[in-house]
Amino acid sequence: MLEARVRLSRGAFALDAEVVAPGGVTALFGPSGAGKTTFVRAVAGLARPESGRIALDGRVLWDQGTDVPPHRRGIGTVFQDARLLPHRDVRANLLYGAPGDGRLGEVVDLLELGPLLDRRPRHLSGGEAARVALGRALLTEPRLVVLDEPLASLDARLRGAILPYLARLKATGVPMLLITHDAEEVVALADRVAFLDGGRVVDAGPLAEVLGDPVRAARLGAGQAGVVLTEADGLGVVGRVRARDVVLVSERVEVAGGVVVPVRVERVRDGVAVCDTGGVRLLADVGDAPIEGMRFAVLRGGP
Amino acid sequence: MIDLPPEAWEALRLSLRVAAVATLAGMPLAFAVAWLLARVAFRGRWLVEVAVLLPLILPPVVTGYALLAVFAPAGPLGFLPFAFRWTGAALAAGVMAFPLMVRPIRLALEAVDPRVEEAAATMASPWRVMATVTLPLIAPGILAAAILGFAKAMGEFGATITFAASIPGETRTLPSAIYAFLQVPGAEAATRGLVLVAVVVAVVALGLSEWLARRVAARVRGA
Numbered sequence: 001m002l003e004a005r006v007r008l009s010r011g012a013f014a015l016d017a018e019v020v021a022p023g024g025v026t027a028l029f030g031p032s033g034a035g036k037t038t039f040v041r042a043v044a045g046l047a048r049p050e051s052g053r054i055a056l057d058g059r060v061l062w063d064q065g066t067d068v069p070p071h072r073r074g075i076g077t078v079f080q081d082a083r084l085l086p087h088r089d090v091r092a093n094l095l096y097g098a099p100g101d102g103r104l105g106e107v108v109d110l111l112e113l114g115p116l117l118d119r120r121p122r123h124l125s126g127g128e129a130a131r132v133a134l135g136r137a138l139l140t141e142p143r144l145v146v147l148d149e150p151l152a153s154l155d156a157r158l159r160g161a162i163l164p165y166l167a168r169l170k171a172t173g174v175p176m177l178l179i180t181h182d183a184e185e186v187v188a189l190a191d192r193v194a195f196l197d198g199g200r201v202v203d204a205g206p207l208a209e210v211l212g213d214p215v216r217a218a219r220l221g222a223g224q225a226g227v228v229l230t231e232a233d234g235l236g237v238v239g240r241v242r243a244r245d246v247v248l249v250s251e252r253v254e255v256a257g258g259v260v261v262p263v264r265v266e267r268v269r270d271g272v273a274v275c276d277t278g279g280v281r282l283l284a285d286v287g288d289a290p291i292e293g294m295r296f297a298v299l300r301g302g303p
Numbered sequence: 304m305i306d307l308p309p310e311a312w313e314a315l316r317l318s319l320r321v322a323a324v325a326t327l328a329g330m331p332l333a334f335a336v337a338w339l340l341a342r343v344a345f346r347g348r349w350l351v352e353v354a355v356l357l358p359l360i361l362p363p364v365v366t367g368y369a370l371l372a373v374f375a376p377a378g379p380l381g382f383l384p385f386a387f388r389w390t391g392a393a394l395a396a397g398v399m400a401f402p403l404m405v406r407p408i409r410l411a412l413e414a415v416d417p418r419v420e421e422a423a424a425t426m427a428s429p430w431r432v433m434a435t436v437t438l439p440l441i442a443p444g445i446l447a448a449a450i451l452g453f454a455k456a457m458g459e460f461g462a463t464i465t466f467a468a469s470i471p472g473e474t475r476t477l478p479s480a481i482y483a484f485l486q487v488p489g490a491e492a493a494t495r496g497l498v499l500v501a502v503v504v505a506v507v508a509l510g511l512s513e514w515l516a517r518r519v520a521a522r523v524r525g526a
Contacts, residue, residue, distance in 0.1 A: 044425055070425045083422035086525030087439050096435075097426025122525035140426055 002026075002144055002177060005052040006042045015039060015199040021144070024191035025176045027207075029183070029220065035199040036179045040146050043177070044077045045070035056143055071097070076137030080149045082129035084121035090132050091117045097140035107135045110168055127158040131165055138169065145169065148179045163188055183220040187211070187240065195219050212281050214243070214272035225272055225283050233280045235261050237299050243272050246284035248294035259299040265291060307496045313472055314480030315500060321389060321476055322456035325397035326404070326449055333404035333448060340405070341412035358462075359402045367465025370395055374466070391467035392474045396456035399463075404452035407512065411444025411519045412437075443518035447511070454508030458501055477501060 002021040009015070015035040019028060030036050041047035043054055045061065045068065054062040056075070061068045070077075076097070084093045090113065095101055108114050111131045121129060130150060137145050150166070151159045159182075166189055170176060178189060186193050186207070194204035203216055208228040210216045217225035226242035229235055236259045252260055263275035263282060273284040273291055282297055307315075336355060340348065358366050372378055374385040374394070385391035415437060423432045438445075460478035467474040469483060481497045484490040 046421060046425070069428070071427050073425075075425070077422070077425045079418070079422055081418065083416075083419050085419060085423065085436060086416075087522055096423065120525045136426075 002043070002056050002175070004043050004054045006039055006049045006054065007051045008038060008042060008047065008049045010038070013199060017196060017199065017201045019194050019201060021175060021177050021192070023175045025170050025178055025189045027178045027180060027186040027190035027193045028196055029180055029186050029193055030196035031181055034196040036196055037148055039196065040148050040177065040179050044075055044146055045073050074143040076140045076142035076145045078133050078137045078145065078147045078150045080152050082121070082133040084129055084132055086121055089117065090119050093121065093132055094135050094139055096136060099141060103139060103141070107138050110172070111135045111165055126154050127161055130154065130162050134165060134169055138172070138174065142174065145174050145176045147176060149181070151182070151185060183224050186220060187224060212283065214269050214274065214283060218270065227282055229280070235259060235277060235280060235299070241299050243283035243285040245300040246282060247298045248273060248284050248286060248291050249296045249298060250293045252296050253298070255298050257300065261297055261299065262295060263297045265294060306492065308493050310471060311480060311493045311497055314475050314477050314497070317389060317472070317475065318457050318477035321393045321396055322453045324393040325400060325456040326453045328393070329397040329401055329404050329452055330449055333401060334408055334445070337405045337408035337412060341409045355405050356402050358399050363399060363461025364465050366398060367395060367462035370398065370462065370466040387468050387470060387474065389473050392463045392476055395462040395466045396459040399459045400452040400455035403455050404448040407444045407447040407451065407516060408441065410516070411441035414519055414523050415440050416523065440523050441519065443515040443522060447515035450508050451512045454504050457504050
């Protein structure tokens with residue numbers, strides 16, 4: 001678990017943020033200039049806080065009397081630009097920070113790096129270099145992987161191609177701190193999200209909670225509000241159902257590729273109706289439409 | 304090969320020794336100064352820049368005079384064994400060659416992407432980053448600096464003759480020998496032979512250092 005409180009000022013900009021990453025994927029979300037990169041640089045040991053405390057799994061990495069050097073922090077850092085060693089082949093890059101080559105095969109399989117091993121970084125595509133950077137961080141056997149906008153320098157098509165690899169990284173169980181300004185990345189990967197704006201954490205919580213609250217979800221952008229449904233919810237839909245994929249109707253109807261459930265509208269706020277399906281909360285994007293008498297919800301979507 | 308009188312061979316051997324010592328002794332200091340100029344922001348940096356370049360611009364005889372003022376037997380550092388010794392010739396050659404040793408190293412250091420070094424620093428100690436990232440990337444620049452410095456030291460004349468004189472077998476290096484042969488009738492062949500050696504050394508050194516400088520650029524790109 002990462003517990004980091006970082007205070008740091010650069011000219012007119014002041015960062016004063018506390019982020020807790022208990023495990024799984026914690027997303028640090030915010031616009032450009034919010035202080036995300038400064039925060040993670042402090043966590044990685046590449047920037048010095050003025051005050052605060054950084055601890056990983058109970059071990060203090062930085063406070064007023066402690067400053068563990070970056071390579072001893074047990075943090076694998078993935079930068080926006082892959083930053084591979086240009087004069088070494090992929091194999092040597094992967095093993096650069098590794099305690100041994102015992103896990104090389106496993107990581108090569110996980111990220112499908114086999115055909116790249118003997119190439120120099122210059123002969124890798126942007127997406128391939130990003131994957132090598134992921135593997136290199138993972139092979140340091142870190143207690144935490146910090147990803148500083150790992151997809152931001154890739155085009156939309158490549159981002160889509162790399163996301164599954166990030167999901168695989170997550171599936172290995174290694175805790176991750178994901179810095180991003182892309183709501184899709186947050187929704188696709190995060191278990192928790194902290195919103196950083198103007199150097200401060202303005203909101204933080206489990207992703208499902210944040211998405212299920214129209215006001216908090218709006219921080220991720222219009223259209224991201226919705227719920228994360230599991231088998232236990234018993235609605236016949238598993239995965240993420242966005243508010244815009246839920247339509248309220250007055251009578252039960254037959255729909256193809258959808259699910260109809262009875263609901264009770266609790267309240268409407270900012271064009272989003274918060275409904276109770278009998279214990280499970282559901283959000284429906286209703287805009288200005290009148291919803292008097294609406295008693296059923298049609299759910300489209302899924303994971 | 305070239306038919307040279309024994310005095311010429313002696314001058315050539317001496318020059319090789321003087322240049323080798325000047326280069327070996329100068330390179331670590333040149334690396335430190337290049338690092339300082341390329342990587343460290345500090346007040347008074349322009350002073351260091353000027354001091355490093357000065358021997359390139361000053362009349363060599365002035366540099367020799369300055370060395371004499373400091374290292375002559377009556378000077379403040381006169382107890383050191385330099386004046387009128389081959390070591391003095393090496394010192395003069397080293398000082399004159401110093402700017403040419405600093406520059407390629409500095410340019411190579413500036414060509415290295417600091418973000419790559421930073422990424423490596425999250426995985427390895429500063430010394431290991433230096434040994435496995437920085438030095439390998441700038442290696443051609445270091446070699447270029449040594450070659451240029453060596454060639455310049457081989458050919459240094461003005462400061463050497465001022466500071467260490469032209470004592471046969473002790474401080475009469477290749478350029479001093481050419482100058483001495485020019486004063487003597489009938490030594491035209493020896494003069495031409497040594498001139499040829501000097502030209503070949505200079506051309507080969509420049510060619511190699513240019514090629515190595517391009518290697519630095521290619522290396523940091525990963526070619």
